[in-house]
Amino acid sequence: MHPILRMTLSAGLVLLAGCAHRPVPVPEEVAVPQGDYLIGAGDVININVWRNPEVSASVPVRPDGKITTPLVEDLQAAGKTSTQLARDVEKALEKYIQQPMATVTVTSFVGPYNQQIRVIGQAAKPQALAYRQGMSLMDVLIAVGGITDFAAGNKANIIRTVNGARQSIPVRLQDLLRDGDISANVAVLPGDVLVIPESWF
Structure with a gap:
């Protein structure tokens, strides 16, 4: 291979590698929530009580x-961390078991409603998704199977609430999906609603 061609190819690969790991920017005025995962309705949790398998269970919220588990009925789970729920389970079991030790593991994630990403309109599979840290528009589109042939992808909007005020943020789904324009890949945040309108022509 010619030395100049080899140098050009190497420089191109380094540039591509750098682009592949560049994080999706988040608007400065919006703080990305940090902290432990909060359990939500629809999550499935596994409760393990040490040395007491008969009261250990996997249950939906x-x-x-x-949740309802053996010996424990109607225990509030949504809005709590797994550690907080484990302490509540232990407290409820103290009536029946001496010094219970419980662990709670979330095995299927949905999350609280205010943490979900909702996709409506001309998505292949409109749905609500659990937010994951660092989630981008591309991640959302992969999860919903892309957009339909009838979608007006470049007229889509993200509806976001910031400090009590609702904002409409235009996004370019068609440029992202069909043209591979990575500049159209923006960060999404908990509570975002992606609205994909139908094309009229």
Whole structure:
């Protein structure tokens, strides 16, 4: 291979590698929430009580945010961390078991409603998604299977609430998906609603 061609190719690969790991920018006025995962309705949790397998169970969090396990009925789970819920389970079991030790593991994630990303309109599979730290528009589109043939992708908007005020942020889904324009890949935040309108022509 010619030395100049080799240098050009190497420089191009280094540039591509650098772009692949560049984080998606988040608007400065919006703080990305930090902290432990909060359990939400629809999550599935595994409760393990040490030396007491008969009261250990895997249970869904009901739509009202509560769980029911052996010996424990109607215990609030939504809005709590797994550690907080484990302490609540231990307290509830103290009536029946001496010094219970419980661990709680979330095995299926949905999260609280105010932490979900909702996708409506002309997505292949409109749905609510659990927010994951560092999530981008591309991640959301992969999860919903892209957009339909009837979507007006470049007329889509993210509806976001910041400090009580609702904002509409235009996004370019068609440029991102069909043209590979990575500059159209923006960060999404908990509570965002992606609205994908239908094309009229």
